[in-house]
Amino acid sequence: MAENNPRGLPLSSDGEGLKRGTRVGEGALREVAAYILDHPIGGHRSSDEVGFAGVPPTVMVRCLYEGFNHPNGNGSKNYKIGSLQMFVKNYGSCEDMGPHAFPVEEVHKISVLDIRLANADRHAGNILIYKEGEEGQFVLVPIDHGYCLPENFEDCTFEWLYWPQARQPFNSETIDYIKSLDAEEDIAILRFYGWELSPECSRTLRISTMLLKKGAERGLMPYDIGSILCRETLKKESKIEEIICKAKDSVLRGTSETAFLESVYEIMDHHLDELSDKIASF
Incomplete structure (x- = not known):
């Protein structure tokens, strides 16, 4: 639904992408953002370190090709800007086998990234x-990761939510990593790039x-947090909506954004406390 899309299909009428809360033309930015924000432990x-979740190196590129679809038919805009991701040798995707063979920590690293x-698009095929x-x-x-960081939570989708590993607790290394995350720093890093x-x-x-x-601090499992x-x-x-x-x-x-977020966090604390007590009672 983007301008100059390969098939010449109609554009998005309101600028929204296939997933609610995303904008047409921003998929490449989100792909690169997922790599940038996948901080190493x-x-x-600072170099070629692998991030905690293992998102492959991803960069923005400009590609020139005369065959690109351009309505004007001139050669002045025969380029497109997009994301380029390093190829990863693999045996297929998680669609090709059941989840029981996957190590718990491997599923958890994906869950941390997605939460x-x-x-808005985590299925077994990706x-x-x-x-x-x-x-x-x-x-x-x-x-x-073209549908991460949406404007709202309407289309959040995590297939791992139904895998048995999601009902196992985070290990200490994962909890320490979660504690180190800082949204304000991440926003500043994306601005820098x-x-x-x-x-x-x-x-x-x-x-x-x-x-x-907050969920990890209370000992909640990926399933408990992701379900929210x-x-x-x-x-x-x-529940988050x-x-x-x-x-x-x-x-x-x-009201200022800071005051609004403080209200969100206060209500969130109340819900998480109730959830923790409910889980503890079983």
């Missing part, structure tokens, strides 16, 4: 598999990062 990437970036080491342990590689997040996308990142941190972001049905709002709605009702019109 111990800090921000934090509010991924997680690659390869084997590492003499014992051939499976390693999962997340790809296809040329993407000024919209206020809506910035709000999404702040809320999802805080949810992940995902709708049970298309028409029933997710309900929390945001309550926060909007609790503050005056014109």
Whole structure:
């Protein structure tokens, strides 16, 4: 639905992409953002270090080709700007086999990335598999992040939510990594690399990062936290949408973003405390 799309299909009527809360033409930015924000353990990437979730190196590129679809038919705009991702040798995707063979930590690293970036398109087909080491342990590689960091939480989708590993607790290394995350720093990093997040996308990142941190702090599992972001049905709002709605009702019109977020976090704390108590009672 973007301008000059390869098939010459109609453009988006309102600028929204295939997933609610995303904008046509921003997919490449989101692909690169997922790589930039996939920080290694111990800090921000300073070289070719592999990030915590293992997003392959991804960069913005300009590609020139006379065959690109351009309505004007002139040669002045025969280029496109997009993202280029390093190829990963693999044995296929998670669609090709059941999840029971995947190590818990490998599933958890994907869950941390998806919750934090509010991924609206995490299905088994965009997680690659390869084997590492003499014992051939499976390693999962997340790809296809063009629908992360949306403007709202309406279309958050995590297939791993239904895998048994999602009901296992985070290990200490993962918890320490989650504690180190800082949404304000991430917004500044993306700005440094040329993407000024919209206020809506910035709000999404702040809320999802805080949810992940607060959930992990309480010992909640990926399933517990991820379920708060995902709708049970298309028409029933997710728990995070309900929390945001309550926060909007609790503050005056014109309230600052900081005050609004404080209200969100307060309501979030109350819900997470109730959830923790409920889980502990079983």
